[in-house]
Amino acid sequence: MIAQIILAVALPIATRLYSPDQFSTLAVFTGIVSILSVATCLRYDVAVPLPEQEANAVATVLLATAIAGAINVVLLVATWVVPGWIALTLGHPELAPFLWLVPLATFLAGVYSTMQFWFVRNKQFSQLARNRVAQAAGSAMTQVGLGLAGIAPLGLLLGQVVNSGLGAIRLGMRFVTQQRTMIVQTTASDLARVAHEYRRFPQYSALEAMCNSAAIYLPIIMLSAWSAGAEAGYLMLGMYAMQVPMSLVGNAVSQVYMSQGAEEARAGTLGRFTVDVLSGLIKTGVGPLICVSVAAPGLFELVFGPDWIRAGVLVGWMCPWFIMQFLASPVSLALHINQRLAEALALQVFGLVLRTGSVALAMTLAGQPLSEAYALSGFFFYLVYVLVILRLTGARLTDLGRPILGALPIIGAWTALGVTGAAVLTLVVRWF
Structure with missing residues (x-):
C-alpha cells in the first residue's frame, strides 16, 4: 500500500x-x-x-x-x-x-x-x-x-x-x-x-501467460500504431488509475479464495463458495467503480490536468470491463483448484482473439472508435470468464439473482454519489 x-x-x-x-x-x-x-x-x-x-x-x-x-x-x-x-x-x-x-x-x-x-x-x-x-x-x-x-x-x-x-x-x-x-x-x-x-511450465503455462498479457496490451499497441494522437496514453492512464485500487482488493480476496477454495472443492461446495464470494464483491465493489467512472472526466481533469479529460471519458467506457474483471479475477483461481488448465488456456486464447479482433474490426470500419471497441471487448471477455467459472464450479447464474437484487440499493446510492460528484467537479474545474 x-x-x-x-x-x-x-x-x-x-x-x-x-x-x-x-x-x-x-x-x-x-x-x-x-x-x-x-x-x-x-x-x-x-x-x-x-x-x-x-x-x-x-x-x-x-x-x-x-x-x-x-x-x-x-x-x-x-x-x-x-x-x-x-x-x-x-x-x-x-x-x-x-x-x-x-x-x-x-x-x-x-x-x-x-x-x-x-x-x-x-x-x-x-x-x-x-x-x-x-x-x-x-x-x-x-x-x-x-x-x-x-x-x-x-x-x-x-x-x-x-x-x-x-x-x-x-x-x-x-x-x-x-x-x-x-x-x-x-x-x-x-x-x-x-x-x-x-517441463510442463514452458509447454503450457508460458503460452497461457503470454496470451493473458497479450490480450491486454497487444490491442493497445495496435491502437497506438493505427490511431493518430495520444489515445494509447489516455487508455494507459485510465487503466492504471482504476486497476491499482482494484488489484489491492482483488489480490486480498484471491488469497482467501485460494486458501479456502481447495477445502470447498473437496467438500463439493466450491460452487456455493464461489457464489458467496461473487455476492460479496458485487455488494462492495460495483458501486464504487460506477461512482468513480461517472465522475472520472472531471476528476481526471482536476487531478491530472486539463490534457487528460479524454482519459476520464475512456474510464466511463471501461467501467463495465472493470466491473466484470473485478468479479472474475479472484474466482478465476477455481480453474487451478479444479486443475482445469486446458480450459484456462482456451479462455486466454479466446480473450486474445476477441480483444485484438475487436480493435482490428473497428479499424477496418472507417470512423469507428478503437478505444471504445477495446473497452467493450474487455467486458464481454470477463463476462464469458465468469459464466465459465460458474459452470465449472457447479454454480448457476440464477444463484446470483438475489445478491444482485440485494445490492441494487447500494449500487444506486453510489451512482447518485458519482453524479453529484461529477456536478461538483464540473463547478470546481470551471471556477479554477
Whole structure:
C-alpha cells in the first residue's frame, strides 16, 4: 500500500511533466515488455517454490535466470540490427533510440519475478515489502527527476525499467549472499534435471501467460500504431488509475479464495463458495467503480490536468470491463483448484482473439472508435470468464439473482454519489 501511495502521488506530477503523446510511447513500451516478460523465463520462475530440496530450488532459480538472459540477448541483437523498422512498425519512430531498453527491462522483470518466488518460498515477506517501497520510490524519483530536467520520453521509460530493476538487483544480491555456497555447487546436470522435471511450465503455462498479457496490451499497441494522437496514453492512464485500487482488493480476496477454495472443492461446495464470494464483491465493489467512472472526466481533469479529460471519458467506457474483471479475477483461481488448465488456456486464447479482433474490426470500419471497441471487448471477455467459472464450479447464474437484487440499493446510492460528484467537479474545474 505504501508503494502504491508513492506512485499515486507521483502520477499527477508526471502527467504535468510529460505529454499524452509521451505517455502513449510509454504505453507501447510497457505493452511490449509486459507481453515478453511473463514468458522470458519460460515460466520456470513459477516453479521455484515447488522443489522439496533447497538445492533443486536454487538450481531452478539459476535455470530461470539463465533462460531469461539467453532470450534477451537475442532480443538485444534484434533491437540493435533493425531498431528503425521495429519502431516504425509499432507506429512510434521516436522509440528507435530506446528499443535497447526493451530486452534490459524484460530481463530484469524476469529476474525480479524469479527472486520474488524464491523469497515467497522462504517466507521472507518483509524483504519483499521493503523492496516494493524502494522500487516505487526509485521509479517515481526517476520519472519526476528526468521530467523536470526535460528528458522525455526517456524519463518515463527509465522509470519503468528502474521499477523492476531495483527489485531484481536488491533481491538478487541478497539471494547470492544467502546461497553462495549452493550456487557454486550447482552443475549443468542439475539445471538439466530441474528443466526436465518442470517441463510442463514452458509447454503450457508460458503460452497461457503470454496470451493473458497479450490480450491486454497487444490491442493497445495496435491502437497506438493505427490511431493518430495520444489515445494509447489516455487508455494507459485510465487503466492504471482504476486497476491499482482494484488489484489491492482483488489480490486480498484471491488469497482467501485460494486458501479456502481447495477445502470447498473437496467438500463439493466450491460452487456455493464461489457464489458467496461473487455476492460479496458485487455488494462492495460495483458501486464504487460506477461512482468513480461517472465522475472520472472531471476528476481526471482536476487531478491530472486539463490534457487528460479524454482519459476520464475512456474510464466511463471501461467501467463495465472493470466491473466484470473485478468479479472474475479472484474466482478465476477455481480453474487451478479444479486443475482445469486446458480450459484456462482456451479462455486466454479466446480473450486474445476477441480483444485484438475487436480493435482490428473497428479499424477496418472507417470512423469507428478503437478505444471504445477495446473497452467493450474487455467486458464481454470477463463476462464469458465468469459464466465459465460458474459452470465449472457447479454454480448457476440464477444463484446470483438475489445478491444482485440485494445490492441494487447500494449500487444506486453510489451512482447518485458519482453524479453529484461529477456536478461538483464540473463547478470546481470551471471556477479554477
